[in-house]
Amino acid sequence: MSGDAPTLFETMNPATGAHLATYAVDDEAAVEATLDSAADRFDAWCDRPIAEREALLEDVATVLRDGKDDYAALITDEVGKPLDQSRAEVEKCAWVCEYYAERAAGQLQDERLDGAPGTKTYVSYEPLGPVLAIMPWNYPFWQVFRFAAPHLTAGNVGLLKHAPNTLGCAQAIVSIFREAGYPEGVFSSLQIPTDRVADVIADDRVAAVTLTGSTRAGRAVAAESGEALKKTVLELGGSDPFVVLDDAPVETVAEQAVTARTQNAGQSCIAAKRFVVHEAVYDEFLDAVTQRMESLTVGDPTAEATDLGPLARADILEQLDEQVRASVDAGATVVTGGEPMSREGHYYPPTILTDVPDGCPAAEEELFGPVATVTAVPDESTAVRVANDTDFGLGASVWTADAARGEALVPEIDAGNVFVNQVVQSDPRLPFSGIKDSGYGTELSKHGIREFTNAKTVWVE
Structure with a gap:
């Protein structure tokens, strides 16, 4: 050595x-x-x-x-x-x-x-x-x-x-x-x-x-x-899209969305990182997700009531903070959260960003922490385009009241794992793989x- x-x-x-x-x-x-x-x-x-x-x-x-x-x-x-x-x-x-x-x-x-x-x-x-x-x-x-x-x-x-x-x-x-x-x-x-x-x-x-x-x-x-x-x-890595169609049951889907973004403090390759939402339900979805994100208990991971613990290391916290700050400087809007918590430990709050411009870290990079971006789209074809507009291709999910409608979009989405009306997960019974980066x-x-x-x-x- x-x-x-x-x-x-x-x-x-x-x-x-x-x-x-x-x-x-x-x-x-x-x-x-x-x-x-x-x-x-x-x-x-x-x-x-x-x-x-x-x-x-x-x-x-x-x-x-x-x-x-x-x-x-x-x-x-x-x-x-x-x-x-x-x-x-x-x-x-x-x-x-x-x-x-x-x-x-x-x-x-x-x-x-x-x-x-x-x-x-x-x-x-x-x-x-x-x-x-x-x-x-x-x-x-x-x-x-x-x-x-x-x-x-x-x-x-x-x-x-x-x-x-x-x-x-x-x-x-x-x-x-x-x-x-x-x-x-x-x-x-x-x-x-x-x-x-x-x-x-x-x-x-x-x-x-x-x-x-x-x-x-x-x-x-x-x-x-x-x-x-x-x-x-x-x-x-991954930057998984979470596609919400206009017929999705918003309250139920919002609950799943928060779990998909904040499990393990968002430190997961298959976490839902980009919420791509039909404009017909965008406002309702954003309100429901914001309310649920803000209601999470952040704190001591050994306490049974805690929903969200700290990030694993100081450098991970610092990188996430830099990515969010750079995205906000580029024009993104912070709906909730947005900066490290003032307390002992490596804590970052549940965060939502909207109006995320192309080229900023929140649009181009993997955010390894409890930060979600929410984007409105006018139709299914735009939703698919936005979902695929990433160098990553690990997982994706589609949410709709019509499972057949969701399944019809699966061939159009570039990912190794596509789940309809379910959070992306690894399961011993199913093959798990990625494409692209x-x-x-x-x-x-x-x-x-x-x-x-x-x-x-x-x-x-």
């Missing part, structure tokens, strides 16, 4: 600014040992019957539920999300484990194909090896488990590079797999800074890479992985579990 490279990571409580813990940065010897262990473990792990790997994953779900309150408290301490949301995150992790524990073998079974007469032809799905998972802080358990549950069960081994502000969660997750009976080396954590990730990607012991993070990080990982000709799956590759469902396998064509004559 260079002389100015960090030797310690420090985690902080975003609600209070208090120090939580200090973690040593892995030196080169520690990284070598972790990579060796992963590579050495792979052959025995992938040869283990998949029924045994499924049974171990079922045990992981049990460990998660048994320790749910403790794990939720850790998430809240490191990230700042309200405790009920942290508990829901842990529960969702248990669900994805149960989903693949029940279905992985069927999703990976050989697929018979029609070949030449007199031949036996099929595709087998075989694991690739150690997979590096570069994971973010915003859902510090869920993002990891939606990678680990399918891909470890498929026979790969995992190397987690977690965000520095959630290293307590990283260590807890490693412990969960060990407590469930996973052999050492099947799932490990690398405590390294970002500038050392490229060396790990280039290492011959690493077979593939997955990243959930920013578009900028995705470009870097894609370039580094491409240089080494390694498979990647990238789930990147939101990345590529698939997570979850039978499609996701096959991403880090060799789809091997077999011809027997």
